[in-house]
Amino acid sequence: MSSSHAYTLLKKEIKTIADLSRWQKSQAFKEYQAFIETLNNAVKGKKVSDDIEETPQCKKLLELLDTLSMWIDEIPPVDQPQRFGNKAYRTWLERLTVNSETLLKNIIEEKDWSSIIELQGYFNDGFGNSTRIDYGTGHEMNFASFLCCLFKLRYLTDQDYEAVVLRVFCRYLTLMRKLQTVYKMEPAGSHGVWGLDDFQFLPFIWGSSQLISHSLKPEAFIDPVVAKKSSHDFMFMACIAYINEVKTGPFAEHSNILWGISSIPHWTKVNSGLLKMYKAEVLLKFPVIQHFSFGTMLSINPAEV
Incomplete structure (x- = not known):
């Protein structure tokens, strides 16, 4: 994106099921899908515990996510009659929304500050919904879109592919699990992620890519001991271990x-x-x-x- 590029407020465009064909033919669909597949290929056979280069840009993103995690500690759940959907989450998300412009100015160069009008939209929507106190694959997609836009700005480059998945996105997952646990968030949609998992999808994709050519076979992940033991190396196994903890x-x-x-x-x-x-049940699902x-x-x- 050139320095003279004119950014704009984000706008919802998919208003009827018929609009899905417009979305499927769009530049956004093509680039987002390519982004997911590029990162998928980048982490084939790679472990989370591998020695991976973290550029200063990735380190800033990790610090940003750590700040958001610290805010959870500063905003404890409130006493309320209902078990799920703790209203303290709204306070946490309001703090994020109010401070997101400053947070983003702290990580990107001043020459790109005009892009924050778009980055903010994806970033703010990447951590759940304040009204329903829920979270799902649409919010996960917003955070992935935020990362995709950072690549388009050249804030992140090809050398960041592995670290974005195995460091930044893993830290994001840790944050989301903390939010879900502390504030008892509901899954977005009556079927969560359409039957795969209540909250996430992408770590299953990228996590299965990590396991390609590994001696562990898919049949092994249903053993809770195996999933727990391998959870520090593979995102897929970490997802299974988390499911075993909460269900x-x-x-x-x-x-x-x-x-x-x-x-x-x-x-x-x-x-x-x-x-x-993912394409059929998330990218092409109207809800x-x-x-x-x-x-x-x-x-x-x-x-x-």
Whole structure:
């Protein structure tokens, strides 16, 4: 993006199911999907515990997420009759929204401050909904879009691919699990992530890519001991370990789609299947995409051939 580029407030464009075809042909759809696949390829066979270069830009993002985590400690849950949806979350998210412009100015160069009008939209919507006190794949998509825009600004570059997934996104997941646990957030949508998981999707995609060519087979992740032991190295296993912590009963009953995935023989097939599922069950689902917003960095305009 050039220094003279004119940024704009984000705007919702998907208002009817018929608009989904416009979205699927858009520059935003093409670039977002390519972004997810690029990061997917970047972490093939890589462990979270590997020695990965962290540029100063990535370190600033990690510090930003640590600040948001610290705010949770400063804003404890309030006493309330209902068990779920603690209203203190609204205080936390309001602090984020009020301070997001300053937070973003602290990480990007002054020459790019005009882009904050768009970055803020994705960043603010990346941590859940204040009214419903819920979180789901649409919010996760907003945070991923925020990262995608940082690449478009050249704040992040090709050398950051691995660290963005295995450091920044992992830290984001830790933050989201803390928010979910402390404030008892609800899954967004009656089916969470359409049966895969209540809250997340991307760590299953990128996490299965990490496991390609590993000696652990997909059938192994349903063993809670194996999932826990491998959770520090693989995002997929960390997701399973978290599910085992927060859900009770037989795994096949509370996580039936994942149970079915465990029967697939190879991680390559799991990974390609999850990429297809993400497109079908998140990117092309009207209840998710109707809330997504567009600007100039991720535009609704038709993609160039």
